[in-house]
Amino acid sequence: MSASLDTMLKAPGAMVECDDDPEAVYEFLCSKGWSDGLPVIPPTPERVERMLAYCDRDFDKPVVKIPPRFGAATPIRVAANAVMAGCKPEYFPLVLLALEAMAEEQYNLYGTQATTHPCTPMLIFNGPIAKEVGLNSGHNVMGNYFRANAAIGRAVRLCLVNIGAAIPGTGDMATAGTPCKFTFCVAENEEASPWEPLHVELGFPKEATVCTVVAAEGPHNVNDHESITPEGILAMVAGTIPTTGSNNAYYEGQPVMAFGPEHAQTVASGGMTKKQVKQWLFDHATIPLSKWSQEGIARRFRRKLADQFANAPLDTPVHMWQKPDDLIIIVTGGAGKHSQWVPTFGNTRAAWRALKRADGELVKSIHELKRG
Amino acid sequence: MGKIFLVVPDAPVEEVAHLKSNRSLGGGGIRLGILDNSKANADYLLNMIVDGVKQEFKVDSVVVKRKPTSSRPATDQVLDELAKEADLVISAMAD
Numbered sequence A: 001m002s003a004s005l006d007t008m009l010k011a012p013g014a015m016v017e018c019d020d021d022p023e024a025v026y027e028f029l030c031s032k033g034w035s036d037g038l039p040v041i042p043p044t045p046e047r048v049e050r051m052l053a054y055c056d057r058d059f060d061k062p063v064v065k066i067p068p069r070f071g072a073a074t075p076i077r078v079a080a081n082a083v084m085a086g087c088k089p090e091y092f093p094l095v096l097l098a099l100e101a102m103a104e105e106q107y108n109l110y111g112t113q114a115t116t117h118p119c120t121p122m123l124i125f126n127g128p129i130a131k132e133v134g135l136n137s138g139h140n141v142m143g144n145y146f147r148a149n150a151a152i153g154r155a156v157r158l159c160l161v162n163i164g165a166a167i168p169g170t171g172d173m174a175t176a177g178t179p180c181k182f183t184f185c186v187a188e189n190e191e192a193s194p195w196e197p198l199h200v201e202l203g204f205p206k207e208a209t210v211c212t213v214v215a216a217e218g219p220h221n222v223n224d225h226e227s228i229t230p231e232g233i234l235a236m237v238a239g240t241i242p243t244t245g246s247n248n249a250y251y252e253g254q255p256v257m258a259f260g261p262e263h264a265q266t267v268a269s270g271g272m273t274k275k276q277v278k279q280w281l282f283d284h285a286t287i288p289l290s291k292w293s294q295e296g297i298a299r300r301f302r303r304k305l306a307d308q309f310a311n312a313p314l315d316t317p318v319h320m321w322q323k324p325d326d327l328i329i330i331v332t333g334g335a336g337k338h339s340q341w342v343p344t345f346g347n348t349r350a351a352w353r354a355l356k357r358a359d360g361e362l363v364k365s366i367h368e369l370k371r372g
Numbered sequence B: 001m002g003k004i005f006l007v008v009p010d011a012p013v014e015e016v017a018h019l020k021s022n023r024s025l026g027g028g029g030i031r032l033g034i035l036d037n038s039k040a041n042a043d044y045l046l047n048m049i050v051d052g053v054k055q056e057f058k059v060d061s062v063v064v065k066r067k068p069t070s071s072r073p074a075t076d077q078v079l080d081e082l083a084k085e086a087d088l089v090i091s092a093m094a095d
Helices: A003-009 A022-032 A045-054 A075-085 A089-102 A109-114 A128-132 A147-162 A230-240 A261-268 A274-284 A294-304 B042-056 B076-085
Strands: A015-019 A064-066 A071-073 A120-126 A185-187 A210-216 A220-223 A256-259 A286-288 A317-319 A328-331 A338-342 A351-354 B003-007 B030-036 B059-066 B088-092
Touching: A003 A045, A003 A075, A015 A022, A022 B003, A045 A075, A045 A089, A045 B003, A064 A089, A071 A075, A075 A089, A075 A147, A075 B003, A089 A120, A089 A128, A089 A147, A089 A210, A089 A351, A120 A128, A120 A147, A147 A185, A220 A230, A230 A261, A230 A274, A230 A338, A256 A261, A261 A338, A274 A328, B030 B042, B030 B076, B042 B059, B042 B088, B059 B076
Parallel strands: A120 A185, A256 A328, B030 B059, B030 B088
Antiparallel strands: A015 B003, A064 A071, A120 A210, A210 A351, A220 A338, A256 A338, A286 A317
16 A cells, blocks of 8 residues: 555544454444445455545545535545445546536535435536446446446445435435435437537537536436427427426426437437427427416416516416526437436536546546556 | 454534624614525515514514525625624524
């Protein structure tokens, strides 16, 4: 072990002793609340050191502070959580990248951590390193099985719990939460997309690796095996989106429309751009005001949104997000006639960050970050 | 059974200095401040609390400020105005 890391780990409170047995470690970590409820890899000093092999930061300097505790997310602590989650060392820079993105003010990490709403960071990766480390963008992209997707998202959640104290009932007040809190990490299927990938749309070069974070609910499926025209697919999507219980009807959140590649090809077959798709869906995914409860109309629309709805007729269409371009469109998943609608928390905006070396240059291969 | 060391994955609570106000209410009534968090029912609850306070204490004035949204902090301007116009402030979460 390097002398500097050894010194850091000898600081008071940096390490704790435990019986050397997998079940004992699991029981111990659960008893301390350092858990997502599932078994973990014991974060021994040797494993943490190996995890830090791809970290070009000072190991004891906070990368971000995570509310509501505002715990300091030093590389050492993040690495301990990444070990527990099952990360390979090559994943570690992407865990740090995701934490940095969600610390951007517009994401509202404090609010998303503490809210009663069932949101969790949806991590969307674009760029060459997503593929290099094995992030899945194909079949079952939002499901199980793929280590990188499972472990990177899980590591982020463990950091939010262990470093940020998003502990149910105290720091995380979610009424019900979502199973996506275990992990929600996808890569865009850039090769199967008819449009420019998300990070290019956001202004990054194609060779950049970018993490975009969205404070997301769980995804809802759009099944359409029949439509063969752009308007047909979009009509089905626009029919699936509108729900009166969605925060996106009132707030500034940026929901995600994750088209499956086959749906995306059909939608783009007539030449529709992403921007045109966003406008089309904004115009068609609406609900008449009358569908809300009388109390909801009186308290929410007539009073809190009075500038728009104070005297609006009951057949006024309510849009499902605030401005057409607020919708985030990605293409992800494998073959099949399904797409995913992902609503969000209310007071949040998407945030993103590109993976860069300490000298500010874009990282083209994860191995550029390997120490020594 | 042997022992192993684990790197602690959590972070300590940051030390924060808490200041105690030395403002005196003197002999007059209270200048009451209300910070409405903008949740749907916050104003109903806070109005009930104001009525309760008025029954127990002499209240000279009530100033109500509202956060633009519940899950973001109050602006510096709102906090400065409350500090200037109120002797004490009641803030409550109400869904």
